[in-house]
Amino acid sequence: MKKRKVPLRKCVGCQEMKNKKEMIRVVRNQEGEISLDFTGKKPGRGAYICPKQECLKKAEEHGGLERSFKTFVSKEVYQTLQEELVHDE
Template identity: 55%
Template sequence: MTQKKIPLRKCVGCQEMKPKRELIRVVHSPDDQVFLDPTGKKAGRGAYLCKSLACFQIAKKKKALDRSLKITVSDEVYRQLESDLATVKADG
């Protein structure tokens, strides 16, 4: 019996490879919006982050999301992502 392969993704903050389900996806959609994608299925270019504020802040400081999503992420979007991340973390 073979084990089912678990998809891994790299967190843009801490650079650790983790199972996709443990990370949260940030999407740059075709209509030029940036938002969190809890389902991991929305259309657009994606980057993955751990569900921790520490990783988010590292990614923000290094502009890792800007590089991964190939756009300039505004401070307003970072603030929105930070508050969304807090609610996702609260929900589990």
């Protein structure tokens, strides 16, 4: 029997490759709004992040989301993402 390939994604915070299902997708839609996508099915450009506060903090410090989305991400967006991440845990 063939072994299925596990999709891996790189965290924009810690830069580690992990299983796609272990990570949270952050998505930017066509209007430019950025939000967390727990289902992985929202339309738009996606970036993946570990479900840890440290990874979100690293992504903010090193511009991980800006690099992935090729646009400026404001402090308010990071604050909202942090609140949603805490609420989910």
